[in-house]
Amino acid sequence: MAEDAQVVITTEGLTRSFGDNVAVDRLTISIRAGEVFGFLGHNGAGKTTTVRMLNGVIAPTGGGARIFGLDPQTDGARIRARTGVLTETPALDNRLTARATLEYFSDVYGVPRSLRRQRVAELLERFELTKRADDKVGGFSKGMRQRLAIARTLVNDPDIIFLDEPTSGLDPVATREVHRLIERLSHRGRTVFLCTHNLAEAERLCDRVAVLARGRVLATGTTRELAAELNRGHRISVEVDTDATERALALFTALPQVSSAAVVGDRAAARNGGTLLLLNGVARPDVPPVIAAAAAAGLNVYRVEPVDSSLEDVYFALQGQ
Numbered sequence: 001m002a003e004d005a006q007v008v009i010t011t012e013g014l015t016r017s018f019g020d021n022v023a024v025d026r027l028t029i030s031i032r033a034g035e036v037f038g039f040l041g042h043n044g045a046g047k048t049t050t051v052r053m054l055n056g057v058i059a060p061t062g063g064g065a066r067i068f069g070l071d072p073q074t075d076g077a078r079i080r081a082r083t084g085v086l087t088e089t090p091a092l093d094n095r096l097t098a099r100a101t102l103e104y105f106s107d108v109y110g111v112p113r114s115l116r117r118q119r120v121a122e123l124l125e126r127f128e129l130t131k132r133a134d135d136k137v138g139g140f141s142k143g144m145r146q147r148l149a150i151a152r153t154l155v156n157d158p159d160i161i162f163l164d165e166p167t168s169g170l171d172p173v174a175t176r177e178v179h180r181l182i183e184r185l186s187h188r189g190r191t192v193f194l195c196t197h198n199l200a201e202a203e204r205l206c207d208r209v210a211v212l213a214r215g216r217v218l219a220t221g222t223t224r225e226l227a228a229e230l231n232r233g234h235r236i237s238v239e240v241d242t243d244a245t246e247r248a249l250a251l252f253t254a255l256p257q258v259s260s261a262a263v264v265g266d267r268a269a270a271r272n273g274g275t276l277l278l279l280n281g282v283a284r285p286d287v288p289p290v291i292a293a294a295a296a297a298g299l300n301v302y303r304v305e306p307v308d309s310s311l312e313d314v315y316f317a318l319q320g321q
């Protein structure tokens with residue numbers, strides 16, 4: 001790994017137990033500079049514990065990690081000087097103003113006084129907090145607080161930003177703002193390590209994801225790679241008359257080219273008296289014979305569309321294994 005300058009985080013069998021509970025179990029991942037890496041898992045999967053180990057806040061009980069080639073156990077301070085961490089429930093001091101919050105953190109992170117003023121002003125501007133810069137944080141909305149908390153993680157201009165469930169508890173508008181901020185960090189070439197249990201968020205923002213369950217990585221790759229790995233890529237949806245739904249399901253399920261069929265809710269179809277069916281296991285060359293068989297049986301087929309596997313499908317398939 002040392003010869004690959006692009007890799008900024010590697011772990012090798014990284015493990016952390018709390019008593020008998022193995023919170024992180026032999027984690028082996030590698031993350032390249034500039035990636036938005038999704039660390040995806042349910043509550044208690046081991047995401048936060050991993051972030052804490054990578055930043056040298058807690059020690060592993062097995063295996064190890066390298067961040068910028070440094071060992072978090074011995075070089076935690078040097079690593080933290082180049083990373084920013086948004087914790088799961090960031091604590092803000094309600095008595096401070098937004099500007100004072102950022103100035104305080106700049107001092108904590110040793111930002112030189114000569115740079116501090118400008119850096120804080122820039123962050124306030126970038127995070128659309130300039131107008132409220134001198135108001136106390138206590139009066140801020142949840143979305144503003146989260147923007148400030150993220151701004152705070154950037155005072156040292158970090159190369160890697162760890163965001164631990166940055167949108168949990170935010171409304172859709174604030175969530176979208178945070179997503180935009182993450183996209184902009186990525187455009188600026190920063191590496192983002194995004195812990196989330198939100199599949200749509202990971203699918204939207206991440207270059208690659210690792211799917212974590214009970215401390216173990218079930219799979220790593222791009223959404224597309226994961227879908228291909230599971231061979232769930234071949235699906236189509238077809239619209240039939242609603243009063244022919246049962247007959248259509250029976251017919252499609254009986255065809256050798258179709259592995260399973262199910263009804264999916266679809267308002268557009270329902271408005272026209274139709275029902276949308278999802279047919280699994282139908283590769284592209286199978287589509288014409290399947291539709292021909294339906295027509296030969298007197299079924300009206302109004303729409304045929306390929307359906308891409310989403311990260312959600314992949315996730316649930318993996319969790320089910």
Ligand SMILES: Nc1ncnc2c1ncn2[C@@H]1O[C@H](COP(=O)(O)OP(=O)(O)O)[C@@H](O)[C@H]1O
Nearest residue numbers: 018021023041042043044045046047048049050
């Ligand atoms: N300080 C701790 N002491 C004991 N158990 C812990 C501690 N931190 C985390 N755990 C346990 O480790 C597991 C993983 O937790 P965590 O890393 O917080 O998961 P996630 O962030 O994915 O929700 C959970 O079972 C949790 O209860």
Ligand SMILES: [Mg+2]
Nearest residue numbers: 047048088164
């Ligand atoms: Mg957590």
